[in-house]
Amino acid sequence: MESNSSQNVLFQKIVAFTAAVHEVTHELTSGVKNEDVTPAQYKILEYMMLSQPVTPSEIADCVGLSLPNTSRELRKLLEKKLCEKAVDHSDRRRQLFRLSEDGQAMMNRIFAQVQKGFEQRIAGLSNQELTELEAAITLLQQTVFRQ
Template sequence: MTSRSHKLSTSRSLPIALLRAREAVMGPVRGMLADAGVTEQQWRVLRVLDEDGALDPTTIAERAVLLLPSLTRILQKLEEKELVTRARDESDRRRQIIEVSPAGRALIAANMETSRGILRDLRNQLGDERHEMLIDLLNDLTELET
């Protein structure tokens, strides 16, 4: 029989703390994205492509932290909305290259200041030092070998 003292309190549970933190960050962002007519995942794909240029789907999935089957559906929706374009790689005809369209760039530009403002507010609430420490700790966590 396990005593209550051996149970980990949910207030100190890393998975639950990460979920709470994600909601604290993404809650305000979701409103912006809803107004823009894109999902969180679509926004991540657009941002990765805008930042890194034209990429193949596997690279997009890695950089946007998405599973490849999910990315396939996301790219279809983005293509339907004319926010990305898809072309065959000239050097490897089996490979597709995805790029942000001018409409996609316009959507990013129209929402970037709001996005930056949301993240700036969070940084101000945490303070610069704690914000940088949090980013460092989260990056350390993702680099751990499991």
């Protein structure tokens, strides 16, 4: 069937694409290992950059860790003073985590470096092309990579 085989081609493209995304982000976040955080801890901090404050359950869900392991990594981040903890007064079982000042500073440092890497990759694109790029990201995020 025609639509089936073209779907296969599209699928192959998606697989190759996701592999490329993984490889490029791995390369660009390689500066993280200069900082004193493990990859799992970085993922947690990155998630906090996008959404604050967050509970351990939310982190576990979105980062793909079990709740006990999330709790352990959060404790380590607290020990490193990269995040802060507070109880949710409307439900005192819930713990609210946010980046500390140090954590913010560290993530800003890392993000600045990652941003530099991305900017090198899109340097030389015209405004028209940048607009198309943004539209492409929006489209993919609304279809294939929606949550």
